[in-house]
Amino acid sequence: MNTTHKTYFNWSSGKDSALALYHLLQDKRYMVSELITTVNSHYNRVSMHGLRTELLIAQTNAINITASLIELPEMPSMEVYEKKMLDTVSRLKAEGFTHTAFGDIFLEDLRVYRENQLKKQSITAVFPIWKRDTKALLNEFLNLGFKTIVVCANSKYFGEDFVGTVIDKNFIDNLPEGVDPCGENGEFHTFCFDGPIFKNPIPFTTGEKVYREYNAPKTDDNDSVCKSDSEKYGIWYCDLIPN
DSSP states (O other), X not given: OOOOEXXXXXXXXXXXXXXXXXXXXXXXXXXXXXXXXXXXXXXTEETTTOOBHHHHHHHHHHHTSOEEEEEEOSSOOHHHHHHHHHHHHHHHHHTTOOEEEOOOOSOHHHHHHHHHHHHTTTOEEEOTTTTOOHHHHHHHHHHTTOEEEEEEEETTTOOTTTTTOXXXXXXXXXXXXXXXXXXXXXXXEEEEEESTTOSSOOOEEEEEEEEEEEEOOOOGGGTTSOXXXXXXXXXXXXXXXXX
């Protein structure tokens, strides 16, 4: 007798999450009953992406799956992050969830970290688009009718004009050398606003573009050293405004 696993999905609001969720919803082994997303409580925006929480909520409403927000401080330590995640996973486990899914593609260290953390709670991690060719994934995403816009990008590779770009078939051909077509190394992040998993497109307008600089993550052998300018990195953001 086939078993259907009660599953929650780690929803980022971007294209890889959307495609991974699409595939998971086609798989009868899993029943996706909740989406969880980390948000920066200081700015009231999706972590990393800088997307307004109002648009995230409009997006998850259009997917029509219960959504939960994990609120994090502006610059959370790993201890704070892991405590918040533990609290959430413990709650989900108590509600009968046995599996969880991610839109990760090829970052081995990240997958091992996720699996090890979840194993402590007896939760099984699923990766629907793991090890797929990222160029093929992006083409499949577009062919299925998904639509997505770049909301932030690393200034090492991109300038102000890149953010706010709606991804199309010419996108891959115009990427700088060394940039993954799906931005899997963190080169850019997106907001998915339409596609086969949505009951309606998410209306928005593009707002101002902002550049922010951050300190590079500390390493074990340089933990207490002040960061120099060379150890900073810049991110361009495009604000999206709900209609």
